[in-house]
Amino acid sequence: MISPADELQRVVVVGGSVAGARTCQALREAGFAGELVVIEPQLGDAYDRPPLSKAYLKGQTTRDGIRLIPGGWASVGAQVVPLAAVALNAKAQSVTVADGSEVGYDGLVIATGLSPKALTDTDGHAIGHVIGNIADADNLRHELASGGHVVVVGSGYVAAEAASVARELGLEVTVVHRRTHLLEGALGAAVGARISQMHTESGIELRGNSRISSIVRGARGAQLILDSGYELHADILIAGLGSSPNTEWLTGSGVRLDDGVLTDARCRVVGAPRVYALGDVARFYDVNSAQPRRACHWTNAADQATVVAHNLLSPKDPKGYREAPYFWTDQLGQKIQVVGHPDPKAHVDLLTLPGAVERHVAIYTHGDDNDCGAVATFGWPRGMVAARRLMPLDPSTEEMIVTLEDLAAGTRAAA
Amino acid sequence: MRIEATRHLCQSYGNCVAIDPDHLDLDDEGLVIVTRDTVEDGELATVQAGIRSCPVNALLLVDAHD
Numbered sequence: 001m002i003s004p005a006d007e008l009q010r011v012v013v014v015g016g017s018v019a020g021a022r023t024c025q026a027l028r029e030a031g032f033a034g035e036l037v038v039i040e041p042q043l044g045d046a047y048d049r050p051p052l053s054k055a056y057l058k059g060q061t062t063r064d065g066i067r068l069i070p071g072g073w074a075s076v077g078a079q080v081v082p083l084a085a086v087a088l089n090a091k092a093q094s095v096t097v098a099d100g101s102e103v104g105y106d107g108l109v110i111a112t113g114l115s116p117k118a119l120t121d122t123d124g125h126a127i128g129h130v131i132g133n134i135a136d137a138d139n140l141r142h143e144l145a146s147g148g149h150v151v152v153v154g155s156g157y158v159a160a161e162a163a164s165v166a167r168e169l170g171l172e173v174t175v176v177h178r179r180t181h182l183l184e185g186a187l188g189a190a191v192g193a194r195i196s197q198m199h200t201e202s203g204i205e206l207r208g209n210s211r212i213s214s215i216v217r218g219a220r221g222a223q224l225i226l227d228s229g230y231e232l233h234a235d236i237l238i239a240g241l242g243s244s245p246n247t248e249w250l251t252g253s254g255v256r257l258d259d260g261v262l263t264d265a266r267c268r269v270v271g272a273p274r275v276y277a278l279g280d281v282a283r284f285y286d287v288n289s290a291q292p293r294r295a296c297h298w299t300n301a302a303d304q305a306t307v308v309a310h311n312l313l314s315p316k317d318p319k320g321y322r323e324a325p326y327f328w329t330d331q332l333g334q335k336i337q338v339v340g341h342p343d344p345k346a347h348v349d350l351l352t353l354p355g356a357v358e359r360h361v362a363i364y365t366h367g368d369d370n371d372c373g374a375v376a377t378f379g380w381p382r383g384m385v386a387a388r389r390l391m392p393l394d395p396s397t398e399e400m401i402v403t404l405e406d407l408a409a410g411t412r413a414a415a
Numbered sequence: 416m417r418i419e420a421t422r423h424l425c426q427s428y429g430n431c432v433a434i435d436p437d438h439l440d441l442d443d444e445g446l447v448i449v450t451r452d453t454v455e456d457g458e459l460a461t462v463q464a465g466i467r468s469c470p471v472n473a474l475l476l477v478d479a480h481d
Binding site: 018022025026048050067068070298302303305324326335337380381384385388389 | 440441442443460
């Protein structure tokens with residue numbers, strides 16, 4: 001075991017969601033026997049966030065069901081400081097927490113994630129629900145249980161997922177957004193149109209190409225006026241407007257910030273030694289695209305945790321991070337899985353592949369060389385496994401289609 | 416050490432297969448199967464990373480004599 005125990009006695013992890021939790025687990029599994037401190041104001045054991053706008057919101061699982069570490073923080077020997085980090089002193093190697101006390105470190109992991117953006121009413125006050133943490137999800141779940149007309153604002157994943165859950169719970173749902181289709185920004189117009197159709201067929205009303213002119217708070221919910229003049233009442237108003245990286249506490253610390261915490265390709269923070277950043281808050285140097293990138297997906301955080309743990313323990317033999325982009329969304333009973341970073345401007349083939357069960361996939365062709373840049377599967381996890389296996393080999397669109405066709409037809413025994 | 420899957424927890428994310436295809440796969444229903452449950456010398460770090468990659472903790476590493 002590589003354990004420079006005299007150097008790395010105490011690792012401090014700021015943020016106790018997937019990036020922080022998986023880093024703690026990876027450190028212990030790699031043999032780190034030193035002190036592990038997690039600075040996280042959210043009380044209780046670490047929980048997973050993607051279900052907050054999906055199964056947890058719908059009431060299909062409980063807090064115990066979304067625990068990130070099966071045995072809790074204690075099982076990885078982590079001591080939790082239940083306060084927010086408010087400042088970093090990189091020279092002194094210490095983090096200031098909300099009660100003013102200092103937590104010193106030999107190695108620091110920044111995993112503070114994102115905060116959702118809220119809507120504002122005509123008086124300038126925040127209004128409506130957001131889904132960032134478990135308390136937000138609990139509040140919304142409670143309100144959905146009392147029924148009413150739900151208005152979701154936004155066209156991204158959280159907006160589409162929240163609309164799905166509300167509809168599946170039997171509520172009337174309207175989605176107001178600026179794009180032509182749901183998920184158009186992330187997945188492009190062709191796949192966005194397909195997803196919009198799913199929503200419309202379920203009875204969700206979509207009001208695309210719309211901007212909100214005003215939101216007036218009511219006794220319950222709010223009255224909205226759109227730029228077209230159309231008025232609608234929301235008993236329950238939900239914002240799915242995206243999120244901002246939680247980096248305020250790092251202002252003035254010397255850590256380079258640029259819509260996130262800048263790191264190199266080894267997850268090392270630019271501007272502070274012995275400091276690493278990962279997960280949604282990190283803008284890492286992406287060797288695939290040779291550009292800095294922030295990847296706000298669960299799998300990116302978990303994969304980076306392995307790299308961060310290794311590099312903390314073996315700083316002289318650091319591993320690079322090469323993202324294998326993958327994410328999923330659950331909407332209206334369908335699991336949509338995506339490998340690659342879809343270029344919204346890519347040519348997209350929406351295919352129905354024949355077989356014992358018909359399979360639906362979208363293949364994105366990036367650039368002008370017939371490269372397969374991304375694949376989306378609709379309710380076909382095994383097809384996604386095959387696509388993820390092929391993707392690192394830089395397949396052409398044709399190679400990807402043939403592989404998936406064979407799998408769907410059953411002529412390929414194993415992916 | 417031996418890998419165990421709790422199949423009823425599996426949500427078909429496939430992360431484990433992407434990381435550790437030598438031990439894990441998804442079956443036709445999209446649920447995880449352990450194709451080889453033994454962990455050879457030099458495989459432990461990859462096996463552990465595969466297990467950590469599961470969002471619902473459907474995989475476990477247990478003592479071979481359990």
